[in-house]
Amino acid sequence: MAIELLMPALSPTMEEGTLAKWMVKEGDEVKSGDIIAEIETDKATMEFEAVDEGIMGKIVVAEGTEGVKVNAVIAILVEDGEDVPEASASTSTAAAAPAAAETKAPAQAAAPAPVASDSAPDWEDGTELKPTTVREALRDAMAEEMRRDEDVFLMGEEVAEYQGAYKISQGLLDEFGAKRIIDTPITEHGFAGIGVGAAFGGLKPIVEFMTFNFAMQAIDHIINSAAKTLYMSGGQMGAPMVFRGPNGAAARVGAQHSQDYAAWYMQIPGLKVVMPYSAADAKGLMKTAIRDPNPVIFLENEILYGKSFDVPVMDDFTIPFGKAKIERAGDDVTIVSFGIGMTYALEAAEKLAEDGINAEVINLRTLRPMDMPTVLASVQKTNRCVTVEEGWPQGSVGSWIASEIMQKAFDYLDAPVITCTGKDVPMPYAANLEKHALVTTDEVVEAVKQVTYR
Amino acid sequence: MPPKKSAKPNVSAEELLGHYREMLLIRRFEEKAGQLYGMGLIGGFCHLYIGQEAVVVGLEAAAEEGDKRVTSYRDHGHMLACGMDPKGIMAELTGREGGFSKGKGGSMHMFSKEKHFYGGHGIVAAQVPLGAGLAFADKYKGNGRVTFAYFGDGAANQGQVYETYNMAELWDLPVVFVIENNQYAMGTSVQRSTKSPSLWERGAAYGIPGEEVDGMDVLKVKEAGERAVAHCRTGKGPYILEVKTYRYRGHSMSDPAKYRTREEVQKMRDERDPIEQVRDMLLTGKHASEDDLKAIDKDIKAIVNEAAEFSKESPEPALDELWTDIYAEEAV
Ligand SMILES: Cc1ncc(C[n+]2csc(CCOP(=O)(O)OP(=O)(O)O)c2C)c(N)n1
Ligand SMILES: [Mg+2]
Numbered sequence: 201m202a203i204e205l206l207m208p209a210l211s212p213t214m215e216e217g218t219l220a221k222w223m224v225k226e227g228d229e230v231k232s233g234d235i236i237a238e239i240e241t242d243k244a245t246m247e248f249e250a251v252d253e254g255i256m257g258k259i260v261v262a263e264g265t266e267g268v269k270v271n272a273v274i275a276i277l278v279e280d281g282e283d284v285p286e287a288s289a290s291t292s293t294a295a296a297a298p299a300a301a302e303t304k305a306p307a308q309a310a311a312p313a314p315v316a317s318d319s320a321p322d323w324e325d326g327t328e329l330k331p332t333t334v335r336e337a338l339r340d341a342m343a344e345e346m347r348r349d350e351d352v353f354l355m356g357e358e359v360a361e362y363q364g365a366y367k368i369s370q371g372l373l374d375e376f377g378a379k380r381i382i383d384t385p386i387t388e389h390g391f392a393g394i395g396v397g398a399a400f401g402g403l404k405p406i407v408e409f410m411t412f413n414f415a416m417q418a419i420d421h422i423i424n425s426a427a428k429t430l431y432m433s434g435g436q437m438g439a440p441m442v443f444r445g446p447n448g449a450a451a452r453v454g455a456q457h458s459q460d461y462a463a464w465y466m467q468i469p470g471l472k473v474v475m476p477y478s479a480a481d482a483k484g485l486m487k488t489a490i491r492d493p494n495p496v497i498f499l500e501n502e503i504l505y506g507k508s509f510d511v512p513v514m515d516d517f518t519i520p521f522g523k524a525k526i527e528r529a530g531d532d533v534t535i536v537s538f539g540i541g542m543t544y545a546l547e548a549a550e551k552l553a554e555d556g557i558n559a560e561v562i563n564l565r566t567l568r569p570m571d572m573p574t575v576l577a578s579v580q581k582t583n584r585c586v587t588v589e590e591g592w593p594q595g596s597v598g599s600w601i602a603s604e605i606m607q608k609a610f611d612y613l614d615a616p617v618i619t620c621t622g623k624d625v626p627m628p629y630a631a632n633l634e635k636h637a638l639v640t641t642d643e644v645v646e647a648v649k650q651v652t653y654r
Numbered sequence: 655m656p657p658k659k660s661a662k663p664n665v666s667a668e669e670l671l672g673h674y675r676e677m678l679l680i681r682r683f684e685e686k687a688g689q690l691y692g693m694g695l696i697g698g699f700c701h702l703y704i705g706q707e708a709v710v711v712g713l714e715a716a717a718e719e720g721d722k723r724v725t726s727y728r729d730h731g732h733m734l735a736c737g738m739d740p741k742g743i744m745a746e747l748t749g750r751e752g753g754f755s756k757g758k759g760g761s762m763h764m765f766s767k768e769k770h771f772y773g774g775h776g777i778v779a780a781q782v783p784l785g786a787g788l789a790f791a792d793k794y795k796g797n798g799r800v801t802f803a804y805f806g807d808g809a810a811n812q813g814q815v816y817e818t819y820n821m822a823e824l825w826d827l828p829v830v831f832v833i834e835n836n837q838y839a840m841g842t843s844v845q846r847s848t849k850s851p852s853l854w855e856r857g858a859a860y861g862i863p864g865e866e867v868d869g870m871d872v873l874k875v876k877e878a879g880e881r882a883v884a885h886c887r888t889g890k891g892p893y894i895l896e897v898k899t900y901r902y903r904g905h906s907m908s909d910p911a912k913y914r915t916r917e918e919v920q921k922m923r924d925e926r927d928p929i930e931q932v933r934d935m936l937l938t939g940k941h942a943s944e945d946d947l948k949a950i951d952k953d954i955k956a957i958v959n960e961a962a963e964f965s966k967e968s969p970e971p972a973l974d975e976l977w978t979d980i981y982a983e984e985a986v
Contacts, residue, residue, distance in 0.1 A: 208692025209692050209694045210692070210907065211907070211908035212699070235916075241908075246909060249688075251685045270693075271693055385821060387821065388815045390821060392783075393784050394784075395787060395816065396783075397786060397788045398786060398790045398794070400784065401772075401787065401790070425780055427836075432758060432763040432765070432983055433754075433763075433767075434765075435978065437986055438986050440985060470980055493982035566791075568928060622820075
């Protein structure tokens with residue numbers, strides 16, 4: 201049976217090329233693997249190997265021909281003693297384009313849906329409350345989940361014998377042993393990858409970064425290996441795990457140790473991103489994060505670790521992702537923040553109240569999924585919005601919120617949204633400069649006065 | 655120099671025929687993939703495994719059910735050798751619904767939980783810690799499984815490999831690190847990328863034993879694989895195999911491979927071809943006749959053609975798929 205040899209595509213972008221040279225002539229025997237021609241693309245001269253065996257029956261496109269379209273018949277291979285069939289000697293083009301699936305425009309649904317404007321409180325009235333630090337809340341959440349599920353383990357630098365660089369894993373080695381509380385060498389890229397592999401293999405790792413600054417070493421595994429695998433495997437496997445550690449500025453540790461990564465990770469489909477403010481947030485969200493079947497980025501804050509908040513005394517206290525909390529109700533302006541940004545937002549709200557401005561303060565808690573319904577509902581009431589975060593201004597969390605409000609509640613706005621952010625500079629070391637580099641309560645107050653025209 | 659005709663009295667005809675079949679399946683599949691690429695049916699990057707077939711076939715012969723494997727973007731051979739359906743692989747290459755990743759992963763990103771194949775990874779050396787992590791999970795569960803983590807000679811210079819070596823030995827992880835030394839990382843020969851005389855010996859710095867293996871001889875690969883697996887399975891930690899092999903084709907489909915001579919490639923093909931070596935053993939040992947082998951060739955061709963047909967006929971994924979598999983609702 202005669203076989204048509206087609207002009208091959210030799211690069212991802214090639215549409216036509218030059219048949220530079222034939223290495224065989226009509227009548228020659230051809231074996232699979234033989235180089236039969238040289239083809240020039242716009243980038244290089246490539247060898248064209250035979251895949252089939254036979255006799256070179258007819259050379260259809262002569263050497264030196266330019267502009268030969270990909271998939272055009274360039275020669276015909278026949279079996280010994282066979283004639284070249286007439287019909288196939290013409291320069292036909294094989295149909296390569298696949299039949300595209302006819303489907304209507306898909307509904308967009310990439311970001312996980314927030315819990316629709318659910319305003320139920322985190323716990324029932326009358327629940328016993330216990331003052332707890334964020335540090336203890338995180339430790340308790342991990343311990344409870346490790347008791348509940350054998351597959352959960354913690355790995356990171358100094359998490360075991362040293363009890364955690366910031367003492368978040370205090371006591372865990374004693375309770376769970378070295379099999380489940382694992383000290384790693386200082387090898388972020390390596391252990392993050394091992395964590396992702398363990399998650400592929402059916403475990404539920406908690407990977408602690410001593411701080412998120414060092415997760416830049418490992419960001420390839422966080423994004424390329426953890427966040428994208430569910431998609432790339434067509435839903436077969438993913439990485440149910442938590443990457444956690446302190447994020448953002450601590451105090452006086454300089455530029456390389458003081459970056460807020462909220463906006464970076466928030467951009468990634470496949471990741472869920474949590475940034476708790478209070479101890480109750482930390483506990484309820486950490487337990488949810490460990491149970492979530494997806495990779496979760498859990499951004500803690502060193503300055504908040506020692507702060508104490510009420511945490512409900514319950515057997516199993518969790519907070520769902522995608523549910524913001526209205527920390528303070530008001531009618532005059534909406535202030536949206538998260539994590540340590542909440543300290544500025546709440547302080548500003550106090551000061552503003554003295555001036556008779558009643559601010560509604562929303563604590564986002566999770567950035568992906570983000571509870572925009574709660575934000576939009578508030579803005580529809582107050583008609584003004586100010587966002588607060590420590591991260592840099594360009595591509596900030598606030599700029600995303602502003603764009604969402606503009607697109608979904610434009611007609612409700614009485615003033616442009618103002619985004620209060622950290623300054624557009626690497627973190628300076630000097631104490632005075634550092635204070636200026638971060639967002640300040642006064643800036644938030646000023647921004648609110650601007651949007652309320654006071 | 656004719657291929658070495660080693661008498662292998664301890665190898666059964668059945669086993670040799672099995673190796674022959676599997677290596678031939680990879681070769682014909684890859685040739686077909688190259689052809690479909692040429693026709694514009696496969697796009698982007700497509701890295702062929704032609705010439706390296708004995709590595710994965712030999713090591714799979716040393717593996718047991720439940721053992722895991724993870725590799726780079728040059729992954730078609732690994733998937734075929736661990737028993738993944740050629741139709742699903744080819745359809746992933748053409749980006750169709752019937753592909754292993756529903757057309758969303760492509761040549762470099764394919765997975766099969768059922769066959770314990772954990773990808774297909776596009777970032778050079780990323781699969782090395784991932785493989786150690788799979789082994790970590792197995793050790794944690796105490797299930798006696800071993801993971802094969804395959805990577806290239808180029809990948810062997812990445813820092814994360816050494817971070818992983820250290821932890822794998824520190825924690826006695828049951829992982830076989832398989833360096834597929836095909837002598838080139840794209841256009842860079844090993845000699846131009848390192849002055850280490852051998853890649854496997856670098857494991858010594860971490861206390862990991864290993865050896866160099868002739869990767870063109872499927873039986874030698876299998877024997878070495880058995881030693882490595884025995885080491886891992888008895889709780890002694892990782893093992894390194896530096897398998898000397900050769901890729902006949904360019905790095906990917908668009909590589910004209912001008913960094914080596916045509917003679918160098920031809921010499922390998924003529925003298926060291928892994929499939930020809932087994933074919934020779936089968937014929938000289940009178941384990942099979944020319945006709946027997948022709949029948950196998952025909953069989954394989956039919957399987958590959960069927961895969962190619964399937965990969966053309968399977969529809970493109972529905973547009974809705976764009977928005978699926980980003981988050982899991984429950985454990986996967
Ligand atoms: C981190 C990273 N750097 C560079 C690349 C581009 N790249 C892809 S394959 C490759 C060569 C790898 O060679 P080797 O490890 O020997 O594997 P082989 O292709 O020979 O199988 C390079 C540089 C990449 N994918 N990832
Ligand atoms: Mg290589």
